Amino acid sequence: MVATSLMYVGLNMTYASSFQLLRGSVIVFTGILSMGFLDKVLKISQWVGIVTILVGLVIVGLADVLFPSSDVTQTFNTNSLITGDLLIIMAQIIAATQMTYEEKYVSKYNVDALQAVGWEGILGFSTLAILLVPMYFIPLPFPFGHEPRFVMEDTIDAFVQLHNNPVLVVAFTGTILSIAFFNFAGITVTKELSATTRMVLDSLRTVIIWAVSLGLGWQDFNYLQVIGFLALISGMCLYNNILIVPGLRRLGIQSFRARSDPPFASFSSPHTPPEEP
Numbered sequence: 437m438v439a440t441s442l443m444y445v446g447l448n449m450t451y452a453s454s455f456q457l458l459r460g461s462v463i464v465f466t467g468i469l470s471m472g473f474l475d476k477v478l479k480i481s482q483w484v485g486i487v488t489i490l491v492g493l494v495i496v497g498l499a500d501v502l503f504p505s506s507d508v509t510q511t512f513n514t515n516s517l518i519t520g521d522l523l524i525i526m527a528q529i530i531a532a533t534q535m536t537y538e539e540k541y542v543s544k545y546n547v548d549a550l551q552a553v554g555w556e557g558i559l560g561f562s563t564l565a566i567l568l569v570p571m572y573f574i575p576l577p578f579p580f581g582h583e584p585r586f587v588m589e590d591t592i593d594a595f596v597q598l599h600n601n602p603v604l605v606v607a608f609t610g611t612i613l614s615i616a617f618f619n620f621a622g623i624t625v626t627k628e629l630s631a632t633t634r635m636v637l638d639s640l641r642t643v644i645i646w647a648v649s650l651g652l653g654w655q656d657f658n659y660l661q662v663i664g665f666l667a668l669i670s671g672m673c674l675y676n677n678i679l680i681v682p683g684l685r686r687l688g689i690q691s692f693r694a695r696s697d698p699p700f701a702s703f704s705s706p707h708t709p710p711e712e713p
Contacts, residue, residue, distance in 0.1 A: 437560050440518050441532065443527035456642065457581070458524040460493035463635045465532035473536055478632070484686030485675030486632075490665030492495050495660055496642060535631035542627045549623040556619065636675045643668060 447455045463486050470476040503655075542552060571589035578586065584593065598604050625634040643665045650657060672678070 439527040439530040442523045446520040446523030449516045462528040466632045466635045469536040482675050485671045488671030492664045495664030537629040539626045552623050553619045
C-alpha cells in the first residue's frame with residue numbers, strides 16, 4: 437500500500453516513460469534481497485536475463501522520450517522530476533521488500549494464496565477507509581493536491597464522479613477484479629517459484645498494455661518499442677531457462693551452466709554442506 441501510494445505520487449511528478457523505466461528496477465532489488473535474506477543463489481544466466489529486461493524497459497522509455505505523443509502537454513520542472521523519480525525508486529525498494537517477505541512466510545507456513553490475498557484486501561481496505569477521513573481535510577498544493585478542493589483525497593467528489601459517469605463505474609469495477617486476480621496469481625507464483633520470478637513475469641505487462649493500446653488506437657506504432665519488447669521477452673526466457681539456454685546447450689555449448697555458477701558461490705547459504713570431491 438505504501439509502495440503503490442509513493443509510486444503513483446511520483447508518477448504525477450515525472451514522465452510516464454521515467455515511471456516505466458524506474459519501475460523495472462524492482463527486479464534488481466528483489467534479486468539482491470532474495471540473496472541476502474532468503475539465501476538464494478542466482479546464476480549468471482538469470483542475472484543476464486534481468487539485465488536484458490532492464491535494457492528492454494530502457495528502450496521502451498526512450499521511445500516515449502524521443503517520439504513523444506502529440507497530446508502530451510504537461511511539463512515538469514527539475515525539482516518535480518527529481519522528487520518524482522526518487523519517490524518511484526523508494527517505492528520499488530519497499531515493493532521488493534514486500535515480495536521477499538511474502539516469499540519467506542507464504543512458503544514457510546504454507547499459506548493458501550487466496551487466503552493471503554483476502555487478508556491483504558481486508559487490512560488494506562480497513563486502513564485506507566480510516567485514512568481517507570483525515571485525507572479529506574488535509575490541503576496540499578499541486579501536484580500533490582487534486583481539484584476541485586486541492587486536498588490529499590476528495591472521497592465525496594470521487595463518488596459524485598462515479599455517479600455521473602457510468603464509464604468510470606465500469607473502469608472502477610474492472611480495476612477491482614483485475615487487481616484481485618493479479619494479486620492471487622502473484623502470490624501463487626511467489627509461493628511456488630520465487631519473488632524474483634514474479635517480478636520478471638510482472639515486467640511483461642508492458643507488452644500486453646502496448647498491444648492493447650495499439651489495437652484500440654490509443655498509441656502510434658514505434659519500431660523502438662518492438663525492439664524493447666523483444667528484449668523483455670528474451671530476458672524472461674533467459675531468466676526462466678526457456679528456449680535460449682536449452683537451445684545453446686543443444687548446439688553444443690554444454691559448459692554454459694558450469695561457468696555460470698562459481699562467481700556466485702560465495703552467496704550460498706552458510707548451512708549448505710560442501711560438495712563431494
